[in-house]
Amino acid sequence: MELIQQLVNGISLGSIYALIALxxxxxxxxxxxxxxxxxxVFMVGAFVGFYAITGLHVGFFPALLMAMAVCAVLGVCIERIAYKPLRNATRIAALITAIGVSLFIEYGTIYIRGAQPEAYPSTLLPDKKIEVFGVMISSQSLWILATSIVLMILxxxxxxxxxxxxxxxxxxxDAEAARLMGINVDNTISATFAIGSALAGAAGVIFGxxxxxxxxxxxxIPGLKAFVAAVLGGIGIIPGAMVGGLVLGVIESLVSGLGYSLWRDGVAFIVLILILIFRPSGLFGKNVREKV
Known part of the structure; x- marks a missing residue:
């Protein structure tokens, strides 16, 4: 029974990682x-949802939609300002820029609102205990799981x-072939950032x-774990990110349930090391030779 409880908790947690990993x-x-x-971006989504709930007094789903909208706009701005000028630059330049944007958002947020933590209202979603096959499961976990699944299906x-x-x-x-066929590659890339950032914003509200x-x-830490989940499933493969997130969440939950809660963060990086050693292409990936 305890195992089933841990599995449900792990799947709920893993669904959050999956949304970010996407x-x-x-x-x-x-x-x-x-x-x-x-x-x-996930962090910004969490704060947008929090201020929408506490300042505008909206419910869970309006806050979720507002966080997704704000993060989608933020994602497009990041892509247009920071990444688009580096489209043809070296990968290391783009990687360094990504780290710089990350630090800018983190410490820009601290400058604007301070570093103090906030607490989401505990009554936002009903938190009743539901008995399923003799196991008491939190209705909140089921709400979180259902919301994540709906977003993944969408x-x-x-x-x-x-x-x-x-x-x-x-x-x-093939970006060049797509461009020759009349596809606006720049708008497509921006749309990709918008959709991915919107999912991260939703994950932020659910995490809160x-x-x-x-x-x-x-x-x-959740961002790094979601990256591990993406690598675990096969980076660049959407179903792989979903499965990788769920697997990582279940592993974390089981480790905590066995009494090794201090290892719950470390186990994600152990998984990363093992997957890079034994299957670097990920669970859903294929080994492809890359010309350098």
């Missing part, structure tokens, strides 16, 4: 860039059933409800 993997799939500022529909989704897949496969406490540096 942004990493979508951007990498299009422009071959690891956007390390993505974890800080992403799949956008990628596979819409015009912008087809453009994203074409640019991911799950863990209650939020603060300006909160995006560092």
């Amino acid at each position: 942004g990493y993997t979508m951007v990498y799939g299009i422009v071959r860039l690891i956007n390390f500022a993505h974890g800080d 992403l799949q529909l956008i990628v596979h059933k819409t015009k912008i989704g087809k453009a994203m897949r074409a640019v991911s496969y 409800i799950y863990y209650v406490k939020i603060e300006p540096l909160m995006g560092i």
Whole structure:
């Protein structure tokens, strides 16, 4: 029974990692860039949701939509200002820029509002105990899981059933050929950043409800863990990011349940080391030779 409880908690936590990891993997799939500022977009989403709830007195879903909208705009601004001028630069230049943008967002937030943490209202979602097959499960965990699954399904529909989704897949496969076929590559890249950042914003609100406490540096560890989840599933592969996030969340929850809670952060990086040693392409990836 305790194992089932840990699995449910792990899947709820993993769904948060999956939402953040989708942004990493979508951007990498299009422009071959690891956007390390993505974890800080997640942090901004958490604060937008918090201020919407406490300042505008809206409910969970309006706060979620507001956080997604603000983060989508932020993601496009980051891409247009910081990354677009470096489109043809070396990868190390883009990587250094991503780290710089990350630090700018973190300490810009501290400068604007201070470093003090905030606490999400505990009554935002109903938190009742529901018995499922003899196991008491928090209704809040089920709400979080359901919201994350709906967002992932919507992403799949956008990628596979819409015009912008087809453009994203074409640019991911061959940007130059897509440009010759009349696809606006710059707008497609911006749309990718917008969608990935919107998912990170949603993850920020869900994280705030799950863990209650939020603060300006909160995006560092979840952002790194989401990157591990993306690598675990296969960087650049959307289903891989989803599965990688869920697997990582379950592993963390099981480690905590076994009494090794001090290792819950370290286990993610142990997983990263092991996946890079034994399957560097990830669970869903294929080994492809790259010309250098």
